[in-house]
Amino acid sequence: MKRALITGVTGQDGSYLAELLLEKGYKVFALRRRTSTQNYENVENIKDKLQWIDGDLTDLASLITAVQIAQPDEVYNLAAQSFVATSWPQPISTGQITALGVTNMLEAVRIVKPDARFYQASSSEMFGKVVETPQNEKTPFYPRSPYGVSKVYGHWITVNYRESFNMFACSGILFNHESPRRGLEFVTRKVTNTVAKIKLGLVDELRLGNLDARRDWGFAGDYVKAMWLMLQQNTPDDYIISTGETHSVEELVNIAFSYVGLDWRNYVIIDRNLIRPAEVDLLLGDCTKAKEKLAWKTEVSFKELIQMMVDADLEKLKK
Ligand code: NAP
Ligand code: GDD
Numbered sequence: 001m002k003r004a005l006i007t008g009v010t011g012q013d014g015s016y017l018a019e020l021l022l023e024k025g026y027k028v029f030a031l032r033r034r035t036s037t038q039n040y041e042n043v044e045n046i047k048d049k050l051q052w053i054d055g056d057l058t059d060l061a062s063l064i065t066a067v068q069i070a071q072p073d074e075v076y077n078l079a080a081q082s083f084v085a086t087s088w089p090q091p092i093s094t095g096q097i098t099a100l101g102v103t104n105m106l107e108a109v110r111i112v113k114p115d116a117r118f119y120q121a122s123s124s125e126m127f128g129k130v131v132e133t134p135q136n137e138k139t140p141f142y143p144r145s146p147y148g149v150s151k152v153y154g155h156w157i158t159v160n161y162r163e164s165f166n167m168f169a170c171s172g173i174l175f176n177h178e179s180p181r182r183g184l185e186f187v188t189r190k191v192t193n194t195v196a197k198i199k200l201g202l203v204d205e206l207r208l209g210n211l212d213a214r215r216d217w218g219f220a221g222d223y224v225k226a227m228w229l230m231l232q233q234n235t236p237d238d239y240i241i242s243t244g245e246t247h248s249v250e251e252l253v254n255i256a257f258s259y260v261g262l263d264w265r266n267y268v269i270i271d272r273n274l275i276r277p278a279e280v281d282l283l284l285g286d287c288t289k290a291k292e293k294l295a296w297k298t299e300v301s302f303k304e305l306i307q308m309m310v311d312a313d314l315e316k317l318k319k
Contacts, residue, residue: 005070005116007031007057007105008078009050012181013121015042017076017224022049024228029070031055031063031079042181057101063108067116074231076119077105080151083185084125087147088277099150106161106169117168117231120158123151124175124216124242124283134286137173137240144278155238162236170230175242175285178305179220180312187249188217188309191256196313198267199260206267209274211250214282218243219300219308229294242285243298255306260314 004021008014009030021028030050032038040047053069055062057079067075080098081087087094102120109116127135128144143149155171162169182189187208194206218241226241257264290296300308 001025001027002074003027003029003070003072004074004076005029005031005066005072006076006078008080008121010039010042011078011082012042012179012183012220013177013224013227014076014078015046015181016179016221017078017227018043018050019046020224020228022046027051029053029066029072031066033057057104058096060104060107063104064112067108067112071113072116074117074119075105075109076121076227077102078121080121081147083183084145084147085185085276087145087150091146094146095150095153098147099153102154103157106157106167110161110165110167114165114167117236118158118161118170119227119231120154120169120171122155122158122171122173122238123148124173124285125280126152126155126173127283128280130282133282134244134284135240136286137238137289144280145276148280159238168231168236170236171238172227172230173238173240174223174226175216175218175240175283177218177220177223178309180309181220182309188252188306191253192306192309193313195256195260195262195310196317198262199314200317202317204267205269206253207269207271207274208249208253209271209276210279211253211268211270212248212281213279214246214248214284216242216244216246216283216285217252217302217305218298219305222298222300226290226294226296229296233293237293239290239294240285240287241290241296242287243302244285244287245302246282246284247302252306255303256310259307259310
């Protein structure tokens with residue numbers, strides 16, 4: 001039985017990845033941090049199948065203990081302060097978790113179980129003010145937020161541990177991926193949740209920021225398969241994971257409202273407070289390498305994804 005340690009299991013990706021690894025017969029160890037109220041919403045169905053270990057990405061001692069307990073063959077480092085907008089008002093904690101937290105996790109692996117395979121959750125946000133389109137593994141980074149800067153650090157420290165200590169460390173540069181388990185603050189889920197509320201007569205407006213921003217949005221369930229595939233290869237490497245399509249926030253809004261038979265123009269209000277200090281205008285990934293080397297592909301289209309999220313939000317709200 002293979003053993004995996006996942007950080008960030010209570011988040012969107014961690015929950016899908018834990019399900020995938022359990023299905024594959026892994027013993028799954030899940031790092032959780034102490035919070036005043038525990039939120040297991042995303043992992044309710046598998047909570048009792050996971051081996052929980054208390055720890056925090058900013059606390060190296062807890063990570064060393066976690067690796068000692070789990071003795072993992074594979075480590076997936078998904079934990080992060082992952083909301084870009086929060087990274088401006090909280091740049092230091094974002095750096096401590098999302099940047100230095102990666103070194104903490106790598107050090108715990110290097111000290112306790114250096115032969116474990118390591119996955120780092122890197123991000124298309126590293127491309128920021130993009131210098132070429134589409135973006136591939138060789139595109140230079142130009143981060144636009146404290147979050148993006150932190151992810152660039154996490155990416156390079158992962159590459160550095162691979163090159164310095166010969167560790168099997170991979171960095172997955174994932175473009176935006178969404179699902180019904182997405183946090184309510186991210187734009188897709190904010191839109192689908194509010195559309196469902198409007199449809200049910202619970203609220204009558206949706207406040208948004210920049211409708212022109214474009215993202216390459218995929219389904220999280222497809223993306224966690226790529227994480228696993230990266231760690232099954234003969235050699236460690238870095239991969240872009242994306243759909244190869246880009247859509248604007250306005251298109252997203254239009255699809256969600258149209259799906260429930262409403263015209264978005266009657267409900268959307270532009271709120272200047274939601275415009276970011278520096279924006280990432282356009283993301284579009286070229287995942288040719290992942291398609292060819294990992295035989296990975298997306299299975300859910302953008303429209304199907306948004307409709308799936310609206311359906312899930314309608315169902316949740318009706319309950
Ligand atoms: P998410 O839903 O925000 O989940 C983040 C997870 O990290 C949660 O389980 C959270 O725990 C945990 N966490 C936060 N701070 C921690 C700390 N100090 N110690 C231990 N755990 C901590 O994020 P996601 O969307 O699943 O994304 C997973 C990873 O992929 C993140 O690193 C994100 O930056 C990266 N990424 C995401 C996307 C995307 O589009 N989703 C794209 C590229 C990269 P709590 O439940 O206690 O808050
Ligand atoms: N959240 C949010 N709320 N975003 C809005 C809003 C709003 O009301 N109105 C417009 N937007 C725009 C943002 O300005 C941004 O351009 C875009 O919608 C997407 O915002 P988010 O959904 O918050 O995601 P993100 O692209 O900033 O970051 C996500 O993707 C990254 C990968 O590119 C996060 O999951 C990051 O953790 C991830 O690394």
